[in-house]
Amino acid sequence: MGSSASKQTTENEVVCIDCDKKTQKDLPSNKSSSASEGMPCEEVYAKVVACMDKHQGQVSPCTKEWDEFKKCHSDNSRR
Numbered sequence: 001m002g003s004s005a006s007k008q009t010t011e012n013e014v015v016c017i018d019c020d021k022k023t024q025k026d027l028p029s030n031k032s033s034s035a036s037e038g039m040p041c042e043e044v045y046a047k048v049v050a051c052m053d054k055h056q057g058q059v060s061p062c063t064k065e066w067d068e069f070k071k072c073h074s075d076n077s078r079r
Contacts, residue, residue, distance in 0.1 A: 016060060041072040 039045075048069050051062035059066065 016058075019058070040076040041069060044069045044072045 044065075048062060048065045051065045052058070055061040
């Protein structure tokens with residue numbers, strides 16, 4: 001029996017599901033008017049944008065910020 005030559009991921013290894021730049025969508029630019037400007041979640045969204053800028057548009061390192069934004073948006077949509 002031979003060993004498998006295929007690469008296997010370990011339990012702690014992060015698999016990047018959004019690394020392919022061709023499948024990523026650009027965030028709205030901060031330089032123009034943002035859709036969140038003046039809205040209840042403006043500050044939370046600014047944290048998302050800052051994190052995404054810091055990580056060259058990668059979503060994975062910013063999941064905490066996105067989760068906070070989704071919660072804020074959901075909480076404010078129910079009003």
